[in-house]
Amino acid sequence: MPPFDIPEGDPFGPHNLPYGVFSAPGPDSARRVGVRLGDHVLDVGAAAYALGSPYAPLLARPSLNPLLAAGRTTWSDVRRALTAWVTVPSHRETIERHFHPLSSVTLHLPFEVADYVDFYASENHARNVGRIFRPDAADSLTPNWKHLPIGYHGRSGTVVVSGTDVVRPSGQRKAPADPEPVFGPSVRLDIEAEVGFVVGGPSERGKPVGLADFRDHVFGLCLLNDWSARDIQAWEYVPLGPFLGKSFATSVSAWITPLDALEEARVAPPERTHDLLPYLDDSQDEPGGYDLRISVAINGHVVSEPPFSTMYWTAAQQLAHMTVNGASLRTGDLYGSGTVSGPTERERGSLLELTWNGRDPLELPDGKRTFLEDGDVVTMSAWAPGPGGVRVGLGEVTGRVSG
Template sequence: MTWIDIPANAAFGPETLPLGVFRTGDEEPRVGAAIGDQVIDLAPVASAQMLDGAQVFTQPTLNAFLAQGRPAWHATREWLLDLVRNENNRDAVEPHLIPRSQVTMLLPFEVADYVDFYASEHHASNVGRLFRPDAEPLLPNWKHLPVGYHGRAGTVIVSGTDIVRPSGQRKAPADDNPAYGPSQRLDIEVELGYVVGKPSQLGSRVGVEDFRYHVYGVVLLNDWSARDIQAWEYVPLGPFLGKSFATSISPWVVPLEALESAEVALHEQKPPVLPYLASDRLTNLDITFEVYWNGELVSSPPYREMYWSAAQMLAHLSVNGASVRTGDLYASGTVSGADKNQRGSFLELSWGGREPVTVKGEDRTFLQDGDEVTITATATASDGTQIPLGAVTGRILPAV
């Protein structure tokens, strides 16, 4: 319940209260919380109420807030819940409610490092069948560790930023030599991104039980992928220029605390994982994504079927002593389900371009200039309540 008027089908209800960074006109960027179709400008509210650490809401990124750690995150969430639930706070908050249509959303945090995983068995199996039709779909290591690669933090961009079609080397199987030019097989990847707040020390390891101590929340993520560039370059060292040109994230970071009611048990992992990845308390999130290609719904990938949990991903990326830092972003990898309409990339949806998808009456395989892709997601609580997680959008511009 809240005293704030929330329209039907609003992006965020009074229990979610995600944080982001916005600006109005020429004013300095600052931190806000989303509710309904409005943004609470937190800096003046926190200052007027003499909230401890109020200065973090005046910053142009969430990093100062993220660095405070779990006790501060929880205290801030309790404060926000009281602001929107308690009628006595109306006079303090109402003057600082801004319609979301009047703000410009910015990248919510400065990305320190970016790691992308490959945690969906359905996706990994589909890709294996596409590229290794005469071999086992999964490589021998896949069920023993969360496979991942280190991405490029500097090209993580906020939703709404246009995507310039990347150029690079391409070589089709029938070609004798590679050629240079714009990607002809430009794709998306539906993913969930995890935002690290509390850092760890170099040489230490983050255990699976310490996940909530380090990770504040989640964003929706689209890992744009140039499949033709990727296919030529990825052997033997993996993704590089086919992935590094752009990764879009939603502008609002949804706290893990807002998603506790959507947690489900992780599916059984066979064979049993090594001890540093094992716990009897591993969970997943019951989240359903929706992929809109030029406004048409083409896929609904389910996150609850992911093979590897977020806690295992974090434990694995640090098991060698690599530190995590405030602002680190790590992503789940493409989210795909068992059914065709649950595939989280156009590579899978069109089965390598051999089975076109109908979009607005046209047969389509990969992205054309002018296409726009919007990914939304909703978590489902144990009581059936729907928790919207926002959207991430990007439009394709011609190569330069």
């Protein structure tokens, strides 16, 4: 199908235009920035030069980082230009030759990851975890949970693009009945369905980023799978938190959806049950949540559909908390929302919750699962409401477990 012949309602129509990095087959296999339109990818650097755009030097690059660093005004200007290039008939002949079928290209990690932080922002997930591991506690939430977005620093060097195999990690593990720890491959490998937020504009060290400045710093979002070795994590995390049980791999989708494409998806977060300190108080701000509909499949079988709209802490609050101590932002910083889980069993975003720590195995067409087996393929996809009732596709993040 020609690139401009997009079916009505296609989730990757001109209303979306997510960014990625691709290479085309042939002798010139250089990486280049592209935007997705339907089932095609537009080489935006080549198109910009062909149209004499002043943004050509910014777009004809092997990574999104230069565009991310250019700031919000440039992001908006480039998006307006791209929309015109793919919708105004007079541009069609010039840019049509710069499209590539999506099926013919190789997609790469779209930006160079600077720092990586992961949060714990779903009340449903946090309560489920509390009930699993602290069943006798008076409250399934920890005392600090309603007062600040809990998070940890991860390992940016092991963030990988969708489609990359994930090698089962090894480490120390110790079951409660074991006299001593043992070393070996994880036997409780899990997933966490998350949304990642990509920082563009940096900030100065010593100057916190306020809630109102969120959109000046965050360029867009992607889907994220925070792979987790639960047995390694359980033995190591006291008292400093996740380490080897998380740092072996984090998968992200190949497409970064700009925040400007998600205006229709903005919603109010759940009602706050505790008063918040001023730097986190968003009661007078515009809606900070996003209505994103996520689907999680194992070997092609859907096992969960977590709703992002239920997240207690918003991305703006997470950014504010992450910098309130004076920590600076860098272009390419990535932070994960934390596992997305809804109130029902079908909406839980991890196998830990879906199987209640292995007690209740999932019945899949190819057999029962408590945690992941070698060869399992996990795919997360998502969409959001868009203008006029059309969907905004968020792509997918997939990974296969290898032994």
